[in-house]
Amino acid sequence: MKILCKLGEVILKGQNRHFFEKKLIENLQIIIGHQYAVAAKQGVIYIDVNDEDVQQVLDKACKVFGFASVCPAYSCEKSIDAIKAKAKELCESLSGTFKVEAKRADKKFPMTSPEIAIELGGYLDDVCPDLTVDVNNPRWTVMVEVREDESYIHYENYKGAGGLPVGSSGKAILLLSGGIDSPVAGYMMAKRGIQIDAVHFYSYPYTSLQAKQKVIDLAYKMCEYCGDFRLHIVPFTDIQLEINKNCPTDMSTIIMRVFMMQIANRIATANKSEALITGECLAQVASQTLQSLTVTDSSSAIPVLRPLIGMDKEEIVQIARNIDTFEISILPYEDCCTVFTPKHPLTKPKMEKVMLAQAILDVENLIDKALEGVELIWIKRN
Numbered sequence: 001m002k003i004l005c006k007l008g009e010v011i012l013k014g015q016n017r018h019f020f021e022k023k024l025i026e027n028l029q030i031i032i033g034h035q036y037a038v039a040a041k042q043g044v045i046y047i048d049v050n051d052e053d054v055q056q057v058l059d060k061a062c063k064v065f066g067f068a069s070v071c072p073a074y075s076c077e078k079s080i081d082a083i084k085a086k087a088k089e090l091c092e093s094l095s096g097t098f099k100v101e102a103k104r105a106d107k108k109f110p111m112t113s114p115e116i117a118i119e120l121g122g123y124l125d126d127v128c129p130d131l132t133v134d135v136n137n138p139r140w141t142v143m144v145e146v147r148e149d150e151s152y153i154h155y156e157n158y159k160g161a162g163g164l165p166v167g168s169s170g171k172a173i174l175l176l177s178g179g180i181d182s183p184v185a186g187y188m189m190a191k192r193g194i195q196i197d198a199v200h201f202y203s204y205p206y207t208s209l210q211a212k213q214k215v216i217d218l219a220y221k222m223c224e225y226c227g228d229f230r231l232h233i234v235p236f237t238d239i240q241l242e243i244n245k246n247c248p249t250d251m252s253t254i255i256m257r258v259f260m261m262q263i264a265n266r267i268a269t270a271n272k273s274e275a276l277i278t279g280e281c282l283a284q285v286a287s288q289t290l291q292s293l294t295v296t297d298s299s300s301a302i303p304v305l306r307p308l309i310g311m312d313k314e315e316i317v318q319i320a321r322n323i324d325t326f327e328i329s330i331l332p333y334e335d336c337c338t339v340f341t342p343k344h345p346l347t348k349p350k351m352e353k354v355m356l357a358q359a360i361l362d363v364e365n366l367i368d369k370a371l372e373g374v375e376l377i378w379i380k381r382n
Contacts (some may be wrong), residue, residue: 001054001074002279003047004145005061006067006153008162011043021045023165024066027227031060031381042147058158063225065191073152076150076303080116083144083151084123090153091124091142097134098155100124102144109146116144125266162191165321169193172305173268174214175260176200176231178214178335181279181308183222183325183362184316188307190226191276197271198379199264201236203336205291211333219379233265233375236260236336239366243340247357251345253287255294256337257360261299263367267374268302275303281316282309286345295349 005028010020021040028045029038036057037048045067048058054072061070076086079163091098102116106221124142125133130141145152176187178197186196200215212233219231240258243252252374264276287296297304308316 001049001072002050003049003057003061004071004073005045005067006069007043008066009164010066013243016108018370020165020168023168027165028064030244032057062121062158063161065163066165067160071156073154075150075152078146080111080119084120085143085241086153087124088127089121092128094140095130096139098131098140099135099138099141105147109312110294118354120144125188139183162175164192164193166193171195171273173264173273174198174277174279175264176215177226180320181316181328183218183309184319185277186222187225187303187323198227199232199267201234201235201336203237203240203339207287207336208328208333208337211335214331214333215329216327217328219227221382225318225323228380231340231377234263234370234375239370240339242366246360249342250344251354251357252340252342253345253355254292257287257296258354258358261296263370266371275305276300277305279308280306286347289347291348295351295354298351301332
């Protein structure tokens, strides 16, 4: 048996399409295992798989960015008689309405696609008593693909993850909190081909060990889509205490964000990453006003990617549910962003005033100390 993985956006690439296909095959082979043979032909990647392993390989392939659809298929010779025999074998256990669609990738085959569909549809209608033709709203769509080497028949079609292969668009550092938004942001940028690493700011004992474990659990959920990555746990307590002690209360949140950007920049440089990723959404909280985002952007020497910037919360929550991070994100273990939160945070900060307030602190020493205490965790698929 074979699993047919149909290329999505990759198929539109020009002279560098081979690069994207190669990266896609590498990612697929890593996630399904090297015991399965993988080959690419005519915009389709084929996986040779044993019948008993089909479902688990399908589940994994559906989470690999780059595929529009994934389907289990059975092969047969390139003749209409062989196609009929194999289709009967597959479809005689089905019941309900059906239609047949055909694709003739091999133009040397003597029948056109419509002719194949009509011929096979009529045949199955005769030999499968529990099936009835309905071309408008069928329960089953039997697909025949006549390709270079063989014909393939399938009636199950799974939606692929879409996007571009992880690693085809460069590297970036995700600022990963324990909330709903940042895992979704990381997922969305991985879907655009970004290879992520992650940074989490941890303020023990003001945030609990459960809060730290929650972030680790989120990271493991994300790696099912994003691939293996490194999670940097940054001790942030001393910085927050210094901000709370010495800086204007209404500026504490934005100064905290500036520190986060500066530390994430250092980690990005060490990891040769080219951008930061945040889960910020415009005007959702005080630190995400246009003026606040301007200040945090000015604190970063590399681009800041914000894939959620124009989304509303319900859209973000729906994606979180789809990728199975939502239930972890809503566990009642708060992250460092909730520590020492001012009652009336500044919503329209000015860069000069923020930098002046931060300058009261021993910035470089605080950053160096935080980086010295980083705990590095490799997040890998099981």
